[in-house]
Amino acid sequence: MPHFTIEYSANIEARLDMDKVVEVVRKAAVETGIFPIGGIRVRAIRCEHYAIATGDARFGFVSMVLRLGEGRDLAARKTAGEHIFGALSSYLDPVFSAGKLALSFDMQINDKETSWKRNNIHEALKAGAEHG
Helix, strand or coil: CCEEEEEEEHHHHHHCCHHHHHHHHHHHHHHHCCCCHHHCEEEEEEECCCCCCCCCCCEEEEEEEEEEECCCCHHHHHHHHHHHHHHHHHHCHHHHHHCEEEEEEEEEEECHHHCCCCCCHHHHHHHHHHCC
16 A cells, blocks of 8 residues: 655646656656555645745645555665655655755554555455456
8 A cells, every 4th residue: 555645836747747656656666566456546636825945935845645555564664765865855856956846755654453454456456367
């Protein structure tokens, strides 16, 4: 259950393609090899109302949070996180060059006792692989 939520300030939307941003993150997550493909979710949420630092309207932000289930050791999480953050950071290089931007990424581990899920995508992917 790797669920990525990307919040971003509305003032940077003209400088980047959010469809590409979510695809960069999805692809990087797959490349780590530690997440089940059928569980990966990446969503972006435009924030209309925000205040950054001194309130300068030229300042923007991208803040990503990954919620994932238990079961991956710290070393695997760090390696995966560095890979995903690196891919997103590289993609955002032009935005950094064009203005002031704050980028953050945090991982949160969900407690399996208080996390409920229902997903039939895994079975669909398995069936598709079996039928070529």
